[in-house]
Amino acid sequence: MTLKLRSVGASDRGLIRSGNQDALHAGTWLVAVADGMGGMAAGDLASAIAIEAVGPLDVETPEDALVAALQGAIHxxxxxxxxxVAEDPERQGMGTTLTALLFARTGSCLALAHVGDSRAYLFRGGVLKQVTRDDTFVQMLVDQGVITPDQASSHPRRAVVTQALQGEKVDPTYATMVPRAGDRWLLCSDGLSNVVRPDTLTEVLAEHPDAGECVRRLIDLALRAGGPDNITVAVADVVQE
Structure with a gap:
């Protein structure tokens, strides 16, 4: 029996923003979410560039080449x-987060690449775990014991990212994991994770076996919470074939 990935994704502008600077890819081998920043024209361009760069990785990749493939795409x-930015100096400061999951052709391994404050969560055996660590000022304060995770969720500077893809040297986090049948991955922009609590995310992931319904429900909850930001959600199930 081989493990396969089945993914569904959707993006919503939210209720406040005039446009959508998020971008996503939900494919057979690759799932990725990018959240652009740095002004409307530049933010959506940056996230589109990131997704266009990783998009070609949605092919059968040997497990020993996963991390190198992600590194190459981010480069x-x-x-x-x-x-x-060189073509138009007004784009100075534009950038994007990127959280990407790449599944090996054998189904025996997956790799994650992450920079910024979009997130990847793993829902396994009824338990939700945040796998990525936010590259943010408030996460740094949490790590130092200055504030608690609860205080971080309402901190006035919670949107300040410490690194993103901005055309300069960056130090993304890479990790590899062994998937299991029944695993469910949630990749999202902070338009979801900033307004919907982890226990609610857990409930929705548990109660909606259909990935498409699950994505729609999560976006709906973010909208009901005020939809202050663009909301991008991808749900990927590891299934046995």
Missing amino acids: QATARIRQA
């Missing part, structure tokens, strides 16, 4: 963003 995204 390419960084170069393209740098080029876009």
Whole structure:
């Protein structure tokens, strides 16, 4: 029996923003979420560049090549963003988060790449775990014991990211994991994670076996919470074939 990935994703502008600066890819081998920043025109361009750079990885990849493939795509995204800023100096400061999951062709391994404050969660055996660590000022304060995670969720500077893809040197986090049948992955922008509590995320992931319904429900909850930001959600199930 081989493990496969089945993913569904959707994005919503939210109720406050005039446009959507998020981008996503929900494919057979690759799931990725990017949240652009740095002004409307530049933010959506940066996130689009990041997703276009990782998109070609949605093919059968040997497990020993997963991390290198993600590193290469991020290197390419960084170069393209740098080029876009060089072409139009008004784009200075534009950037994007990127959280990407790449599944091996054998189904025996997956790799994660992460930079910024979008998130990847693993729902396994009824328990939700945040796998990525936010590259944010408030996460730094939590790590130092200055504030608690609860205080971080309402901190006035919680949107300040400490690194993103901006055309300069960046230090993404890479990890590999062994998938299990029944695993459910949630990748999202902070338009979801900032307004919907982890216990609610857990409930929805548990109660909606259909990934598409699950995505729609999560976006609906973020909208009901005021939809202050763009909301991008991808749910990927590890299934046995």
